[in-house]
Amino acid sequence: MANRTYGFDTLQVHAGSQPDPATGARQTPIYQNTAYVFRDADHAAALFNLQELGFIYSRLQNPTVAVLAERVATLEGGVGAVACASGHAAQIMALFPLMRPGLNFVASTRLYGGSVNQFNHAFRHFGWEVRFVDFEDMAAVAAAIDENTRAVFCEAIANPGGYVTDLAAASAVARQAGLPLVVDNTTATPYLCRPFEHGADLVVHSTTKYLCGHATSMGGMVVDSGTFDWTASGKFPALSEPCPSYHGLKFHETFGNLAFTFYGIAVTLRDLGMCQAPMNAFETLIGIETLSLRMDRHCANALKVASWLERHPAVSFVNYAGLPSSPWAERAKRYCPKGCSAIFTFGLKGGYDAGVKLVDSVELFSHLANLGDARSLIIHPASTTHRQLTPEQQAAANAGPEVIRLSIGIEDADDLIADLEQALAASAGAVAAE
Amino acid sequence: MRLPSYSHATLRRILQRTKVIAAVGVSVNPVRPSAYVARYLAQKGYRVIPVNPAYVGQEIGGEPVRASLADIPADLRIDMVDVFRRSSEAGAVVDEALDALGDRGLSTVWMQIGVMDWEAAARAEARGVEVVMNHCPKIEHQRLFNELRIGGFNTGVISSRRS
Structure with missing residues (x-):
């Protein structure tokens, strides 16, 4: 050998x-x-x-x-x-x-x-x-x-x-x-x-x-x-x-x-x-002993959740290189052919306020500043990780006020989608009521 | 630049069959790499014959320093010549090794990190002498026999056997 x-x-x-x-x-x-x-x-x-x-x-x-x-x-x-x-x-x-x-x-x-x-x-x-x-x-x-x-x-x-x-x-x-x-x-x-x-x-x-x-x-x-x-x-x-x-x-x-x-x-x-x-x-x-097994599931789940979000009426964009609509889809095939990991952002038509409400409405997703956990994570960068940056730096980092970042875990994708569905509804309702 | 590469199996075979090494250009200054490569190889059980005309009359590791490969006594069989000289001088060392030791059991010429001479290597290989260039026998010994595990070096050693 x-x-x-x-x-x-x-x-x-x-x-x-x-x-x-x-x-x-x-x-x-x-x-x-x-x-x-x-x-x-x-x-x-x-x-x-x-x-x-x-x-x-x-x-x-x-x-x-x-x-x-x-x-x-x-x-x-x-x-x-x-x-x-x-x-x-x-x-x-x-x-x-x-x-x-x-x-x-x-x-x-x-x-x-x-x-x-x-x-x-x-x-x-x-x-x-x-x-x-x-x-x-x-x-x-x-x-x-x-x-x-x-x-x-x-x-x-x-x-x-x-x-x-x-x-x-x-x-x-x-x-x-x-x-x-x-x-x-x-x-x-x-x-x-x-x-x-x-x-x-x-x-x-x-x-x-x-x-x-x-x-x-x-x-x-x-x-x-x-x-x-x-x-x-x-x-x-x-x-x-x-x-x-x-x-x-x-x-x-x-x-x-x-x-x-x-x-x-x-x-x-x-x-x-x-x-x-x-x-x-x-x-x-x-x-690391299970890295490849986990990454395959992370990537498959991320693609399912991102595809679902892309069709949601409250969502203005989804920025995931694994989606065919991504400007980086072709490049992703060259550099990461097995998948594009499970970190991505999406935009809320309701802007900053809708973002804050969304992270307060999820049940299964954890609202915290980390990524790459087996659990699914959510954060609103403009109010947390990227708040020290200028608006120009936030925009350059794709972390503007309407942006939500997800780190998709290895749970059942359908459960993650259900959690986002109820949280997006709560967020849209709360923003409309103000 | 064309860089040589050698399989672990090749390097392991060379290091396991070698018993006596002539170290050409080795220094008496203990903090020079050549000195502690020689010291390490001696610790691992190799007999290391120092060759350097600048230090004739002195000893390194208990062995008298020889002025040249030709000055090594005929009853001493040298398996490997380890070249601590710059690339531009390596060819002459290889030719001297082939002249003086080629018919006396020489099986390997090893050139240290940064030392390469592809034409000289071809001359040695034509005489049936194996050549390793741009590598260090100390580092390769440490890699192949588990000592590099002290740091995060990619040893390429995958095994579930006890070492």
């Missing part, structure tokens, strides 16, 4: 998790432990110099967390991955090795609102500038790149807009400029979309969503394709030049295409400290 290429369903159960070498335990044990005993002083010195591999301290590596990282790296087809505390932490981890004060990166306007906030405001404290561009205009993306640009960032299937990014086109622009393309694959998951096959160089995840799948545990992940040449341009000295905190070790020279992953563990996690908890990694590993 040594040379067999295993299928996705096999890898989601097995990758990274051979029987525990210490005990033979078949399920990955939770190593709820902070530090690891050295064999002797020489062993300790070699570990701290990165000359030998071994566990030192759970801020850097932990056996349970390492299994999760290897599993996600394998499912994405990357060479390595670094797990961290959340999707937001993953975005810092992806950019930290590339950026310095005064440098910039170019990002799609169609991003999760929390990412827009992080890029626009928090990253300014680091001196990192974000340049938002509509990725439907690749000439504008290219024009936004200058000599101080270090990355190009987008989401594969954007949250919340039901938008599919043309990853190959974005990759071509990044490649032309000698820059890595960073793709947030949270909404699609590696089961539905494989960004590395379309030219992405790094993938980031909030594993909190579909990978964990049951809304139990926060987590993030940065996956490296291993194909970007960090030494070619001289623009990425953290990876190509001597590292003063490791006796002048050069990461790319020493670790080849594993350089980004080693740097993530040995520098980014060591110094920024956003490590993932072992218990969270365990919960996420259990979730």
Whole structure:
């Protein structure tokens, strides 16, 4: 079996998790432990110099967390991955090795609102500038790149807009400029979309969503394709030049295409400290074992609910890339042929007030700010996740005042439709009565 | 750029059959990658013969440093030459290896990460010597024999057997 290429369903159960070498335990044990005993002083010195591999301290590596990282790296087809505390932490981890004060990166306007906030405001404290561009205009993306640009960032299937990014086109622009393309694959998951096959160089995840799948545990992940040449341009000295905190070790020279992953563990996690908890990694590993089964149901349910909503008289539009009416339907067939995930938005003819009434009228849907749960979720972005954005930013993110976002779960689709039907009636009645 | 790739089975076979490695260009500076690759391979049970004219008269890992591959005693069978030299110098090392060791059991020439010479590789393969380029035997050993499990590296190892 040594040379067999295993299928996705096999890898989601097995990758990274051979029987525990210490005990033979078949399920990955939770190593709820902070530090690891050295064999002797020489062993300790070699570990701290990165000359030998071994566990030192759970801020850097932990056996349970390492299994999760290897599993996600394998499912994405990357060479390595670094797990961290959340999707937001993953975005810092992806950019930290590339950026310095005064440098910039170019990002799609169609991003999760929390990412827009992080890029626009928090990253300014680091001196990192974000340049938002509509990725439907690749000439504008290219024009936004200058000599101080270090990355190009987008989401594969954007949250919340039901938008599919043309990853190959974005990759071509990044490649032309000698820059890595960073793709947030949270909404699609590696089961539905494989960004590395379309030219992405790094993938980031909030594993909190579909990978964990049951809304139990926060987590993030940065996956490296291993194909970007960090030494070619001289623009990425953290990876190509001597590292003063490791006796002048050069990461790319020493670790080849594993350089980004080693740097993530040995520098980014060591110094920024956003490590993932072992218990969270365990919960996420259990979730990933059923990823493909859940995603098939999520996608089928989403298509049924979206098709029903599209015919409802109170609904002005449905923005789901899986619908034949979507402007991104053809692109979706190329990038996510098995389905378009289960996050989408729709518009209410009754506007902001109808949106507020709707979220207060559902019974089965949960009104909360998350996505990718086994349960169906509903939110009114303009009054919650996207309320810090300007009206222009809300519109660009497809999160205007009339917009409702759904995250469709794995329940019976007919029950979800019945709940929306009664809530839409209640919402329309309440708005009419005012 | 054309990059070589090798199956896990190929790399595992090479690492399992190899007993004695000549490390060409290895450094005595313990924080250089070549020094700790050699140190790691010695820890894993390989005999590592250091070759570097700059350090003749010194020892690395208890072995005297040799000035060249031709200076290695004839009674010492070298299975693999590991090349820690830049690509532009790799061809000369390969030719020296084939001259000095080609009839003495040499079975593998291994070039480190960033080191490639396709023409030299073809000359070695024509003599029946297997060639690995742009890889590190330490990283591949760690990958194939379960040590990379400390980080989130895609080892490609899928197994329900105890290691």
